[in-house]
Every structure is written in structure tokens, then in C-alpha cells.
Amino acid sequence: xxxxxxxxxxxxxxxxxxxxxxxxxxxxxxxxxxxxxxxxxxxxxxxxxxxxxxxxxxxxxxxxxxxxxxxxxxxxxxxxxxxxxxxxxxxxxxxxxxxxxxxxxxxxxxxxxxxxxxxxxxxxxxxxxxxxxxxxxxxxxxxxxxxxxxxxxxxxxxxxxxxxxxxxxxxxxxxxxxxxxxxxxxxxxxxxx
Numbered sequence: 001x002x003x004x005x006x007x008x009x010x011x012x013x014x015x016x017x018x019x020x021x022x023x024x025x026x027x028x029x030x031x032x033x034x035x036x037x038x039x040x041x042x043x044x045x046x047x048x049x050x051x052x053x054x055x056x057x058x059x060x061x062x063x064x065x066x067x068x069x070x071x072x073x074x075x076x077x078x079x080x081x082x083x084x085x086x087x088x089x090x091x092x093x094x095x096x097x098x099x100x101x102x103x104x105x106x107x108x109x110x111x112x113x114x115x116x117x118x119x120x121x122x123x124x125x126x127x128x129x130x131x132x133x134x135x136x137x138x139x140x141x142x143x144x145x146x147x148x149x150x151x152x153x154x155x156x157x158x159x160x161x162x163x164x165x166x167x168x169x170x171x172x173x174x175x176x177x178x179x180x181x182x183x184x185x186x187x188x189x190x191x192x193x
Contacts, residue, residue: 002052003087005094010039012046016059023077025112027143030074034174035061043172047098049078049091057082058091062099065172068165069103069154092129096152103154106165107131109146123148136162138185 013036020029029035038044043065049058058078064071073095078087096105107126111119123146131148136159138145147166149158158165163185171179 001057001087003057003090003094004050004052005091005098006048006050008046008048010036010046012048013039015056016046016048016061019059019077019079020061020075022080024075025110025115025143027141028110028112038063044074047091047095049087049094058087060091060095062095063169063172064099064102066165066169068158068161068168070106070149070158070165070169071099071102071104072106072108072166072169074108088125089129096129096150100152102152104149104151104158105131106134106158106169107148108140109148110140111144111146126150134162135159136166136185138163138166138183141182 013032017032017035030038035044039046043063045062045064047060047062048056049060051057059075060073060077061075062071062073066072073092076088076091076095078091099105109119109122109126126148129150131150134147134149136147138147147162151157166185167179167183170183
């Protein structure tokens with residue numbers, strides 16, 4: 001199957017949002033109103049993975065606007081019947097190629113209580129793609145998150161600046177009061193900054 005990465009716009013959100021709700025726990029999702037607003041402002045990028053017939057096989061939402069040169073892969077998914085066939089890895093490969101000029105790509109691993117097997121599966125997926133753990137933990141909208149990074153044109157070792165990068169990436173698209181209230185960042189020892 002030949003796959004292609006197409007950059008879309010807010011008009012595709014109506015098709016992608018139900019897939020995101022299928023693929024992610026509700027508390028992992030940025031409120032749709034902020035997602036729509038960020039896409040309209042071109043603050044987030046929405047991609048569709050299509051096959052040779054033009055059928056949509058996957059999607060990704062990326063926050064590429066950081067003062068520090070890192071992009072945050074917010075959401076990535078492929079159709080359930082096509083999982084475990086390498087499409088997710090190919091989608092990630094196409095995305096890292098798209099942002100190869102950036103310092104690196106970040107991904108968050110949210111811990112949804114009772115879903116440890118899924119967390120472990122996602123961590124292994126990103127390890128296989130060259131991501132490494134970042135010594136930073138935080139609480140995002142009530143869920144504990146870990147952070148992973150893959151260096152692109154820069155380094156994956158961002159432990160010291162990770163709190164600033166996360167605040168910058170979210171703060172560009174959410175009211176400051178919301179960032180302060182719902183994003184609590186700490187080091188691996190667990191203290192909140």
C-alpha cells in the first residue's frame with residue numbers, strides 16, 4: 001500500500017474528531033473549541049494519511065509553533081482494522097520527515113488509570129521510532145504525563161528546558177489562566193514546579 005501525507009485544514013476536523021474520540025480517552029483530548037481555534041489560526045497542523053485511492057487511513061495533529069524549535073505531536077492514529085501493519089510507523093516517519101528542520105519532535109504519554117497496557121504499547125512504539133524519555137513529568141488536565149523526544153536537526157536531551165517548552169507550546173493556544181490551572185510540570189522526582 002502506497003501512503004501519502006496530506007496537510008489538511010479545519011474543514012477535516014469534522015471527520016477526524018470522531019476518530020480522535022475513538023482512539024483517545026476523553027480526558028486526553030484538548031477541548032474541541034481550542035483545537036478548532038488553533039487549526040483556524042494555523043497554530044496546529046492537521047495531517048491525513050491517505051492510500052493510493054485517496055482513502056483516509058490515519059491522521060495526526062501537531063503543534064509546530066515553539067520558540068524553542070520543537071514540535072509536539074498531539075494526536076496520531078490509524079484505522080483500527082489497519083493497526084499492527086506498520087501504518088502508524090509510516091505515518092510517524094512521514095511526520096518526522098516533514099519537520100526535519102525542527103530541533104526535535106515531542107510526544108506525551110498520558111497515564112489513564114487502568115490502561116497501563118496501552119501506555120506500555122505506545123511507549124514501545126515510540127522507542128522503535130527513535131524517541132527517548134525526557135526527565136520531565138507533568139499533570140495535564142488531571143492526567144499524569146511523561147514526555148518523549150526524538151531529535152531531528154537538534155538534540156533529544158531537553159530535560160532542562162522541557163518545562164518551558166511545554167508551557168510555550170500550550171500557552172500559545174490556550175488562555176494563560178487555563179495553562180496555569182491545568183498544566184503542572186515537575187521533574188522525575190515528582191515535585192511540581
